[in-house]
Amino acid sequence: MISLHRSCFLNNTGISGSSSPFSYKLKKLPPASVKVTALGPNRDRNSSVLIENNNNPLKEIKEDATASVADVDPNPTVTGEDRDLYYDAAATDDQLVTPWSLSVASGYSLLRDPHHNKGLAFNEKERDSYYLRGLLPPTVISQELQVKKMMCSIRQYQVPLQKYMAMMDLQELNERLFYKLLIDNVEELLPVVYTPTVGEACQKYGSIFRRPQGLFISLKEKGKIHEVLRNWPQRDIQVIVVTDGERILGLGDLGCQGMGIPIGKLSLYTALGGVRPSACLPVTIDVGTNNEQLLNDEFYIGLRRRRATGQARNLIEYAELMHEFMSAVKQNYGEKVLIQFEDFANHNAFDLLAKYGTTHLVFNDDIQGTASVVLAGLVAALKVVGGTLADHRFLFLGAGEAGTGIAELIALEISKQTNMPLEEARKKISLVDSKGLIVKSRIDSLQHFKKPWAHDHEPIKKLVDAVNGIKPTVLIGTSGVGRTFTKEVVEAMAALNEKPIIFSLSNPTSQSECTAEEAYTWSQGRAIFASGSPFDPVEYKGRVFVPGQANNAYIFPGLGLGLIMSGAIRVHDDMLLAASEALAAQVTQENFDKGLIYPPFRNIRKISAHIAASVAAKAYELGLATRQPQPKDLVKYAEHCMYNPAYQSYR
Ligand SMILES: O=C([O-])CC(=O)C(=O)O
Numbered sequence: 001m002i003s004l005h006r007s008c009f010l011n012n013t014g015i016s017g018s019s020s021p022f023s024y025k026l027k028k029l030p031p032a033s034v035k036v037t038a039l040g041p042n043r044d045r046n047s048s049v050l051i052e053n054n055n056n057p058l059k060e061i062k063e064d065a066t067a068s069v070a071d072v073d074p075n076p077t078v079t080g081e082d083r084d085l086y087y088d089a090a091a092t093d094d095q096l097v098t099p100w101s102l103s104v105a106s107g108y109s110l111l112r113d114p115h116h117n118k119g120l121a122f123n124e125k126e127r128d129s130y131y132l133r134g135l136l137p138p139t140v141i142s143q144e145l146q147v148k149k150m151m152c153s154i155r156q157y158q159v160p161l162q163k164y165m166a167m168m169d170l171q172e173l174n175e176r177l178f179y180k181l182l183i184d185n186v187e188e189l190l191p192v193v194y195t196p197t198v199g200e201a202c203q204k205y206g207s208i209f210r211r212p213q214g215l216f217i218s219l220k221e222k223g224k225i226h227e228v229l230r231n232w233p234q235r236d237i238q239v240i241v242v243t244d245g246e247r248i249l250g251l252g253d254l255g256c257q258g259m260g261i262p263i264g265k266l267s268l269y270t271a272l273g274g275v276r277p278s279a280c281l282p283v284t285i286d287v288g289t290n291n292e293q294l295l296n297d298e299f300y301i302g303l304r305r306r307r308a309t310g311q312a313r314n315l316i317e318y319a320e321l322m323h324e325f326m327s328a329v330k331q332n333y334g335e336k337v338l339i340q341f342e343d344f345a346n347h348n349a350f351d352l353l354a355k356y357g358t359t360h361l362v363f364n365d366d367i368q369g370t371a372s373v374v375l376a377g378l379v380a381a382l383k384v385v386g387g388t389l390a391d392h393r394f395l396f397l398g399a400g401e402a403g404t405g406i407a408e409l410i411a412l413e414i415s416k417q418t419n420m421p422l423e424e425a426r427k428k429i430s431l432v433d434s435k436g437l438i439v440k441s442r443i444d445s446l447q448h449f450k451k452p453w454a455h456d457h458e459p460i461k462k463l464v465d466a467v468n469g470i471k472p473t474v475l476i477g478t479s480g481v482g483r484t485f486t487k488e489v490v491e492a493m494a495a496l497n498e499k500p501i502i503f504s505l506s507n508p509t510s511q512s513e514c515t516a517e518e519a520y521t522w523s524q525g526r527a528i529f530a531s532g533s534p535f536d537p538v539e540y541k542g543r544v545f546v547p548g549q550a551n552n553a554y555i556f557p558g559l560g561l562g563l564i565m566s567g568a569i570r571v572h573d574d575m576l577l578a579a580s581e582a583l584a585a586q587v588t589q590e591n592f593d594k595g596l597i598y599p600p601f602r603n604i605r606k607i608s609a610h611i612a613a614s615v616a617a618k619a620y621e622l623g624l625a626t627r628q629p630q631p632k633d634l635v636k637y638a639e640h641c642m643y644n645p646a647y648q649s650y651r
């Protein structure tokens, strides 16, 4: 009996997602690399899985392929049936059969299998063993040379969207090369596969659409989501990033074309956090769109209807679809699958988090991930500016998910540090939304997530007046509206503070509240500045200023890894605080000397391992971890768990 080995997230540890829902009995030893494929309309279709066996030369099975077919009993425990592979031999005309086939992953199809393809890096022996002779030019090159070549080719594109498309093509062609490229060149390629370029990619997703990536669940699939999940080729899912496309970055409702976001986020889960790609599932829930331009776009890929959303008459339709999805996910992948809500509009984001936070392992990246990264940046910035969090005053432009999420985590941390009641700590934080400062007199008309921020204060309409009235030491932009930190606003901050802390967090670059150059110039080089999307260093009066990138990409990959490796069953606010502290602790004196309040992204895997370890430690401390016993050295363990994109050698 040999059970299937599917390359598992926690390689060699034997403790995690390595268990497969399938078990294949092989009377004879299997070939080195065999694909078992069940075709046909039943639920086992597409279940291609690589079987590996250490002791067997591939040749043995090639010469006796028939014997190996006969000797394999694909007994999917999901169905509970004990199936004989030859059952179809006894089938009569009116009996439906499943056309099982057993094939070596080789030749032409191996070159088109993104999970196993190595392109020109297949060595001579592999070319013989896997029927690749003639299908490749004679040269054999290393993965390193492939990376160099790909980087040269990507750098030749002038247009970021072309770089994005080249990267997506590579992901579909050769997954390990894609991740090696991304990991080795993270600072250069992050803006390509992630913000800002992914924003443009989503806007134009229909026009640039080539091959589907991720899982699309639309209202058409209502009642069938369980089956839809079964159509996905992988079963051992550990992380799902799901969006309904209603608030993609600061770009608004992009409907089904929001799919670029879950795909981009999950690429980072692998590249930055080391979660293996096959354990990641990008999902877009398509309930229509209210974006007229898309509805009239002949290339739009989604449902052509107005959005069923969490309001009034459509409430039930939307809620039912989401509920069916959440239930099906748990049923298919178990209690410990992590679901990251991404880029939902405010009105759904808070409700979904509240509703499923107690039954599923969920977190909202825009509310909680962003909060954690911003808190880390503030803690680091205070080392430069001085004082404790409680000594500062915070003003936000934007009171949606990010704004209120960050505000709440800051208040929580102040309250922990000082034993101050949370309500008191909140008073140090003020928020301005599109109608002005959030104050008590507006309480009745405020959405529920804004109410805790309605303080006693006279109403103020304009941001600059709020700055002058409240006199914040920290100004944070989470409005989704670009260029709202005007010269007047930045100058007011600079007049009030020797070192004003200014964060322009909205994405992509076009929606940033101000540019790095504006922040440094208008504050005469005194601002401590960070932004959600990357900005190049700025030279001002002979000094070079390097802006920080306060993006949740610092947090969610490590947070996710920590949750997975501890087998956590719920996300707790203290884990976000732990992640935040772990990130802040990674800023070195050398970074501070350069004016950085975040460590460079090039060290992100090490940073993620530390974040994962802190999150896992918190999960154990809170009794929320199910993976026992607790590993002794959690940082080492996290590093050990991480996916390595180096090619594997095929026997
Ligand atoms: O995706 C990003 O760059 C950060 C984020 O979550 C958002 O802006 O919604």
Ligand SMILES: [Mg+2]
Binding pocket: 249, 342, 343, 365, 366
């Ligand atoms: Mg987001």
